[in-house]
Amino acid sequence: xxxxxxxxxxxxxxxxxxxxxxxxxxxxxxxxxxxxxxxxxxxxxxxxxxxxxxxxxxxxxxxxxxxxxxxxxxxxxxxxxxxxxxxxxxxxxxxxxxxxxxxxxxxxxxxxxxxxxxxxxxxxxxxxxxxxxxxxxxxxxxxxxxxxxxxxxxxxxxxxxxxxxxxxxxxxxxxxxxxxxxxxxxxxxxxxxxxxxxxxxxxxxxxxxxxxxxxxxxxxxxxxxxxxxxxxxxxxxxxxxxxxxxxxxxxxxxxxxxxxxxxxxxxxxxxxxxxxxxxxxxxxxxxxxxxxxxxxxxxxxxxxxxxxxxxxxxxxxxxxxxxxxxxxxxxxxxxxxxxxxxxxxxxxxxxxxxxxxxxxxxxxxxxxxxxxxxxxxxxxxxxxxxxxxxxxxxxxxxxxxxxxxxxxxxxxxxxxxxxxxxxxxxxxxxxxxxxxxxxxxxxxxxxxxxxxxxxxxxxxxxxxxxxxxxxxxxxxxxxxxxxxxxxxxxxxxxxxxxxxxxxxxxxxxxxxxxxxxxxx
Numbered sequence: 001x002x003x004x005x006x007x008x009x010x011x012x013x014x015x016x017x018x019x020x021x022x023x024x025x026x027x028x029x030x031x032x033x034x035x036x037x038x039x040x041x042x043x044x045x046x047x048x049x050x051x052x053x054x055x056x057x058x059x060x061x062x063x064x065x066x067x068x069x070x071x072x073x074x075x076x077x078x079x080x081x082x083x084x085x086x087x088x089x090x091x092x093x094x095x096x097x098x099x100x101x102x103x104x105x106x107x108x109x110x111x112x113x114x115x116x117x118x119x120x121x122x123x124x125x126x127x128x129x130x131x132x133x134x135x136x137x138x139x140x141x142x143x144x145x146x147x148x149x150x151x152x153x154x155x156x157x158x159x160x161x162x163x164x165x166x167x168x169x170x171x172x173x174x175x176x177x178x179x180x181x182x183x184x185x186x187x188x189x190x191x192x193x194x195x196x197x198x199x200x201x202x203x204x205x206x207x208x209x210x211x212x213x214x215x216x217x218x219x220x221x222x223x224x225x226x227x228x229x230x231x232x233x234x235x236x237x238x239x240x241x242x243x244x245x246x247x248x249x250x251x252x253x254x255x256x257x258x259x260x261x262x263x264x265x266x267x268x269x270x271x272x273x274x275x276x277x278x279x280x281x282x283x284x285x286x287x288x289x290x291x292x293x294x295x296x297x298x299x300x301x302x303x304x305x306x307x308x309x310x311x312x313x314x315x316x317x318x319x320x321x322x323x324x325x326x327x328x329x330x331x332x333x334x335x336x337x338x339x340x341x342x343x344x345x346x347x348x349x350x351x352x353x354x355x356x357x358x359x360x361x362x363x364x365x366x367x368x369x370x371x372x373x374x375x376x377x378x379x380x381x382x383x384x385x386x387x388x389x390x391x392x393x394x395x396x397x398x399x400x401x402x403x404x405x406x407x408x409x410x411x412x413x414x415x416x417x418x419x420x421x422x423x424x425x426x427x428x429x430x431x432x433x434x435x436x437x438x439x440x441x442x443x444x445x446x447x448x449x450x451x452x453x454x455x456x457x458x459x460x461x462x463x464x465x466x467x468x469x470x471x472x473x474x475x476x477x478x479x480x481x482x483x484x485x486x487x488x489x490x491x492x493x494x495x496x497x498x499x500x501x502x503x504x505x506x507x508x509x510x511x512x513x514x515x516x517x518x519x520x
Contacts, residue, residue, distance in 0.1 A: 071407045072281040076100065076414030079298055080207035082322050082334060083117060083181070083188040085222035087351075088444050094140060096120050096130025098326050100192055101415035104179065105130040109151035110138035116151050117190040119177035123147075123155070129176065153178035153194075182206070185213040186220065187322065187334065192416045208296040212318050212338040219346040220338040222322075223358050226438040227333060228366065229373045230423075231298075231325035231413055232381070232405055234333060237369055238301060238321045239293070239397040242272055247365040274396025281408045284400050293397060297404065298413075299323050316340050325413045329373065329423040333362070351445035356509045363433050363515045370432060377423055381411045430512045440510050450510045453502060460499035467492035 081099050083106050089095055091108035098104075103120035105128070118140070120130050127144035135141040139148040139156055147169075148157040155174035161167075168174065177194040180201050189207040191198060213220045227234055237243070276286045283295040293303030302320040322334035335358060379387040384402055405411060426432070440446045471488045507513070 073410075074281050074297060074408040074414070076298065076409075077192055077416060078205070080182075080189045080191055080205070082207075082299060082324060083190055084224055084442065085334060086115070086183055086186055086188055087222070088224060088442055089115070089188065090444065092134060094130050094132055094134070096128060097332075098330075099190075099332075100325055100413070101327055101417040101419045102192060103128070103130075104190065105140075106181075106188055106190075107134060107140050110134070112151050114151065115181060115183060115188050116140075117179045117181040117188070118149070118153055119179075119194070121176070123174055123176055124158075147174070149176050151178075185210055186222065208300040210300075210302055210318070210320060210338070212316070212340075213320070213336070215338075215340070218316075218338045218340045219343050220320075220336050221346070221351055221354065222334050222336045223351075223355050224332065224334045224439065224442050225359065225362055225435075226326065226442075227331045227362070227369075228329070228427075228432050228438075229331060229369045230329050231323060231331045232401075232411075233369050233373045233376070234331040235295075235301070235323045236398045236401050237365065238323065238333070239295070239401055240395065241288075242394040243365065247368065248361055271392060272394040272396075274393050276396060276400045279400060279404065281404075284397075284404060286397055286400065295397075295401065295404075297408075298325065325415075327415075328419060350449065352443070352449035355439070355443060355446055359435055359439060359509070360513075360515070363435075363513070366433055367429060367515070370426065374423060374426070382406075384411070429514060433515070434512055435509070436511050446510065450506065453506050453510075457499050457502045457506070460495045460502065464492045464495035464499065467495065 083097060083099065083104070084095065089106060089108070091110075094105050094107040096103060096105045104117050105120040106115055106117050107129075108114075109116050118129060120128050122129055122132075122142040122144060124142065124145055124147050127142055129140060129142055129149075132141050132143045135148055137148070139150055141148045146157075146159040147155055150156050153176045155169040155171075155176075158169045158174070161169060179190045179192060179194050180198055181188060181190040182202060183189075184207050187207075191201050193201075212218045272288060274286055274288050276284055278285050281297070283297040285292065285294045287293075291303060291305045293301065295301045299322055300320075301323060302318060304316065304318050306317065316339065318338045320336045320338065324332035324334070326332050376384065376387065384406070390399055440450055467488055471485060471492070
């Protein structure tokens with residue numbers, strides 16, 4: 001990932017929030033760097049105007065819609081939502097998640113060869129179907145009382161009903177709600193409205209499509225992780241490139257330095273000219289230098305740091321964020337980097353190894369965003385523009401998102417189920433930044449790696465004990481010299497030390513490691 005280059009500085013910028021009513025808009029867009037003001041420093045780094053220069057020419061204020069004009073409301077239920085990357089779904093078991101305030105379960109229908117998404121509640125006594133199993137006939141079985149359902153949600157078997165009695169399983173009350181779903185771009189998507197009138201929704205509307213993800217000349221792998229803060233905070237953070245050199249200090253090594261650290265700061269933050277080119281109820285698009293980004297509401301944000309389209313035989317990198325509203329104070333991110341270079345490296349690198357680095361990045365600002373959301377709640381999320389100070393164009397996409405959230409959503413997610421609009425209490429840091437339940441348990445690659453490492457840890461411990469036992473038994477027979485005994489003791493110590501190192505590695509990368517910015 002090259003987030004610093006995602007929003008490269010441009011020579012021109014314009015206010016992203018319109019001027020207040022009655023204040024004439026300037027006919028000429030202000031320059032961030034007047035001609036002749038940028039020059040090369042003695043060490044080759046470009047000298048650029050400080051952010052204050054951008055701030056003085058970028059007054060952002062809130063604008064009300066013209067008199068008589070009504071802003072179009074965003075329909076949260078008429079959208080497709082991602083459930084999970086298909087590569088992380090085991091077709092032999094059901095998988096439960098919460099999305100948009102509703103609990104859903106995904107399972108693989110062997111008979112039809114398709115994934116299904118149901119409401120995660122058995123119609124019998126509302127037990128979670130995600131805790132069930134796929135029976136020998138390929139049906140979803142509730143493990144509370146054994147009711148079985150086919151791919152359409154119809155109940156096919158009730159063990160407690162007499163075989164020669166009334167066919168109670170055919171009653172409509174015995175059916176479970178089935179949501180339209182489709183696999184696209186390596187993700188399982190579902191539409192949060194059940195019923196026959198929505199069965200053909202794919203003919204009218206499909207999930208956002210990113211061609212590069214399905215392009216055979218590109219490689220793509222997703223990471224999924226639950227986040228302890230809400231949808232809007234996650235979205236604005238992922239759309240904000242200017243926080244990268246500070247919140248993720250030292251995690252993106254090898255990035256080109258765009259400024260002279262002697263005149264600015266060693267982290268390398270720079271003014272960024274963001275131009276929002278179009279905005280509507282369905283999202284917005286922006287350009288930054290040679291790159292671009294696009295937000296397709298409500299879940300998809302993608303872009304490229306270097307070019308606006310991929311060209312044959314030219315390296316191309318994309319950054320894709322899938323932003324999922326889960327519940328108040330909870331969200332989920334799915335993260336991928338489609339690229340058409342370094343294909344061999346992708347083939348030999350296990351997914352879990354890539355996920356270790358991405359999880360550190362997510363950890364590094366997780367606690368900041370969790371507390372930031374609570375500060376927003378104290379001030380009132382409807383007062384966002386009044387509570388914050390965003391004077392520079394570097395915050396362009398953040399302001400564009402907040403404008404969309406204000407104009408078309410009235411600062412609220414349209415939850416699909418009644419939801420208590422209250423943030424959960426702040427847990428201790430080890431629970432807040434827990435990796436196992438937020439990621440590892442949802443990722444097949446990381447789960448398999450953790451299982452293998454745990455087995456290796458036990459094997460090393462057993463080996464160290466076995467070697468010591470061998471030394472005790474063979475001390476006077478097979479091991480007659482001091483040198484031989486020293487070698488055996490060394491092997492035992494190395495096995496034990498390796499098991500302790502592996503245990504520490506497992507704890508830090510699969511469970512929890514604190515991230516202290518002061519020492520980064």
